[in-house]
Amino acid sequence: MRMLKSLVSEKYLLDEDLSSMTPDSEIFTKRRSHFQSQMLPNSIAFLFSSSPKTRSRDVFYPFRQDSDFFYLTGIEEPLSILVIEPEQCFLYLEPSDPEKEIWEGPKLELSRAEHFHGISKAKSRKDFFPKDISLLLSNRDVLYLRQKGTRDHFEEKILTEINLLSQRARSGKERSPHTIISPNTILHPMRLIKSSEEKSLLEENLAITRDAHLSLLQKTQPGMFEYELEAIIEYEFRKQNSYAAYPSIVASGKNACILHYTKNNRKIEKGDLILVDAGAEKLCMCTDITRTFPAGEKFSSIQKEVYEAVLESQKKAIRKCTVGSNMDDVHKEAVLSLIESLISFGILKGNPIDHWERSQETEQTKDAKKIKDISYKRYFMHRTGHWLGMDVHDVGSYYNMKKPLSLQNGMVCTVEPGLYFSPLDETIPREFRGIGVRIEDDVWIQDRNPIVLSQEIPKEVSDIEKIREESFEHISKP
Ligand code: GLY
Ligand code: MN
Ligand code: MN
Numbered sequence: 008m009r010m011l012k013s014l015v016s017e018k019y020l021l022d023e024d025l026s027s028m029t030p031d032s033e034i035f036t037k038r039r040s041h042f043q044s045q046m047l048p049n050s051i052a053f054l055f056s057s058s059p060k061t062r063s064r065d066v067f068y069p070f071r072q073d074s075d076f077f078y079l080t081g082i083e084e085p086l087s088i089l090v091i092e093p094e095q096c097f098l099y100l101e102p103s104d105p106e107k108e109i110w111e112g113p114k115l116e117l118s119r120a121e122h123f124h125g126i127s128k129a130k131s132r133k134d135f136f137p138k139d140i141s142l143l144l145s146n147r148d149v150l151y152l153r154q155k156g157t158r159d160h161f162e163e164k165i166l167t168e169i170n171l172l173s174q175r176a177r178s179g180k181e182r183s184p185h186t187i188i189s190p191n192t193i194l195h196p197m198r199l200i201k202s203s204e205e206k207s208l209l210e211e212n213l214a215i216t217r218d219a220h221l222s223l224l225q226k227t228q229p230g231m232f233e234y235e236l237e238a239i240i241e242y243e244f245r246k247q248n249s250y251a252a253y254p255s256i257v258a259s260g261k262n263a264c265i266l267h268y269t270k271n272n273r274k275i276e277k278g279d280l281i282l283v284d285a286g287a288e289k290l291c292m293c294t295d296i297t298r299t300f301p302a303g304e305k306f307s308s309i310q311k312e313v314y315e316a317v318l319e320s321q322k323k324a325i326r327k328c329t330v331g332s333n334m335d336d337v338h339k340e341a342v343l344s345l346i347e348s349l350i351s352f353g354i355l356k357g358n359p360i361d362h363w364e365r366s367q368e369t370e371q372t373k374d375a376k377k378i379k380d381i382s383y384k385r386y387f388m389h390r391t392g393h394w395l396g397m398d399v400h401d402v403g404s405y406y407n408m409k410k411p412l413s414l415q416n417g418m419v420c421t422v423e424p425g426l427y428f429s430p431l432d433e434t435i436p437r438e439f440r441g442i443g444v445r446i447e448d449d450v451w452i453q454d455r456n457p458i459v460l461s462q463e464i465p466k467e468v469s470d471i472e473k474i475r476e477e478s479f480e481h482i483s484k485p
Contacts, residue, residue: 034204035081036125038197042079043093045193051143052091052151052190055161059085069250074397075153075194077291080124084115088135088161090143091151095127099139102131140168150184153191191402198396199403200417205396206451208292209419209460212249213449215287216294217464219243223283224465224474225481229302233257233271236283244287252288252295253399257281259302261430263443266389275302280310282443286399293399295421296461297447304476309438311468313426316348317444318466320424324391328420328450328457333411334392339363341391341424346383348426354435355383386428392421395449414452419460423447 046052057073072083080089080098088099098120108114120129130139144150150169154162172183201209219240226239236257244251258268259275263282275281279302286294299314301307306314324341346359355362362382369377394401396419405412414420425445428435446466451458465471 032081032123032125034202035079039079039091039096039125041197042190042193043091043096046091046093046151047149047188048093049147050093050149050151051147051184052089053161053165054079054089054091054153054190056082056085056087056089058160072291074198074291074402075190078194078198078397082115082120082124086132088132096125098124098126098129099132099135100129102133136164137168140165141172144168144172144184145181147184149186149188151190151193152187153189154187195402195404198401199394200415201396201419201451202417205292206417206460208290209294209395209449209451212287212289212292212294213296213461214463215244215247215249215289216285216296216461218247219285219287220283220296220298220464221474223298224300224471225478227275227281227300227302227478229275229277229279231275233259233262233273233275233281236275236281237271237285240283240285247287247289249287249289252286252293255283255285256297257283257285258443261441261443263299263445264427264429264441265443266427277303278307280306280314280442280444282445284445284447291397293395293397293401294449294461295395295399295423295447296449296464297423297425297445298464298466298471299444299446300471301475304479305472306468310442310444312352313428313439313442314444314446314468316345316352317424317426317446318468319348320344321422321446321448324422324424325448325450325457325459328414328422328452329455330414330416330452332414334390334405334414334420335411337420337422338391341422342366342383342387345387345424345426349383349386352436352439354386354439385432386426387424388427389423389425391424392450395419395421416453418452420450420452421447422450 054076055073056076057071059067059070062068070085076089077083084100086101090097100117100120101114103114103116117129120126152162152165169183172181176182222239222243223236227236237255240255241251254269256268257271258265259273259281260279262268262273263280280299281302282297282299284297286296288294301310320341323344324337327337327340343359343363346355346362349355350359366382366384394403423445427443428439428441430441432440448459448461451460465474
């Protein structure tokens with residue numbers, strides 16, 4: 008199986024490596040052709056790589072390539088521009104600068120970019136502004152340009168150029184594009200359906216994520232700090248040449264009720280549950296996994312009841328991930344199951360379908376706040392899942408003309424129900440307060456048989472407790 012490889016380090020490849028690398032670029036060439044085939048006549052598309060982002064003064068955040076740019080090029084270089092016309096593609100790259108390379112190392116060379124990427128021409132970025140841009144835009148009808156609404160300098164400069172061009176257009180000799188469309192309209196439906204190469208990469212990254220979660224189950228001990236668990240996760244990720252796809256959540260005890268908890272600075276106590284939401288990312292492909300496990304050897308009986316309720320809801324929701332179903336159906340299935348459990352705990356009254364229907368009626372109204380306080384939304388306040396891919400919350404619509412989009416083969420989503428009982432909620436029995444559980448897997452849609460790509464990461468109570476018990480036996484041996 009061909010794998011998607013980053014092409015950033017090609018400069019160091021020997022010539023005999025070239026032939027083995029070449030097929031990789033076919034994936035990107037194929038994607039660009041698919042994009043081109045959907046472009047309007049006499050159009051042009053500009054796609055920009057990410058820019059380095061300052062962390063403090065001269066220090067930058069680790070560079071992460073823009074997902075759309077990587078999807079079409081496989082190139083991890085910053086400050087690059089991809090130009091797509093219906094018939095050909097150009098690439099503008101940061102030119103070689105021997106002074107800069109002393110500090111930053113070599114960049115992808117222009118000639119290499121052409122060789123590997125099926126790009127008609129690779130040019131220096133210095134040629135784009137101000138020389139080539141007006142030629143590229145002149146007499147063009149349609150421009151595909153993402154307008155993020157941020158002050159991204161490339162996009163702003165292009166809009167300025169269009170204004171200049173329209174002023175010159177008054178002379179009648181030139182005209183500027185009359186329509187600007189987001190390239191997302193073509194790209195994001197493409198990215199929503201994953202290829203077999205992308206599935207392999209997801210599986211590879213999930214194997215790393217599995218190792219990290221397993222390592223936590225084996226190494227966590229009461230008395231450790233949450234950041235030590237984060238360090239174990241990051242060690243596994245980096246050891247296998249990947250990064251965290253998002254800041255890892257390590258939430259022990261009542262911190263598990265904070266949905267985006269990332270402080271990770273509490274000392275873990277024996278009776279705690281620990282919720283860990285962490286996924287590896289390599290080659291711009293994200294994974295997104297949550298597991299919840301006891302700090303001690305076993306779940307307490309109340310923790311186990313809540314955990315089993317979430318697990319049951321998750322399994323039912325996963326079974327709904329079939330072609331023709333949709334993410335609203337998946338959510339409804341998870342919610343109904345959770346409501347049933349909340350009723351059995353004595354926390355909610357009535358019947359599940361009434362709760363669901365009332366929540367739907369009030370979703371768009373001023374009662375939305377009220378339903379959040381009175382029904383299941385007080386304990387399960389997020390959606391059950393989202394698309395997963397090159398972005399953790401991946402691109403692609405969930406609705407088409409207000410109707411939920413049907414699941415299709417090759418889509419990937421998370422399924423991640425949870426129950427969160429605030430430590431401050433005096434309306435619920437005391438023993439529930441401060442318990443937070445989420446279980447999240449990554450699911451590949453395939454006909455009527457969804458594949459849980461993360462199935463090797465333990466989630467059954469008995470499997471988790473077995474590993475936890477073994478970890479204590481290991482520690483107590485002299
Ligand atoms: N880790 C982010 C999420 O679960 O959506
Ligand atoms: Mn997650
Ligand atoms: Mn998620």
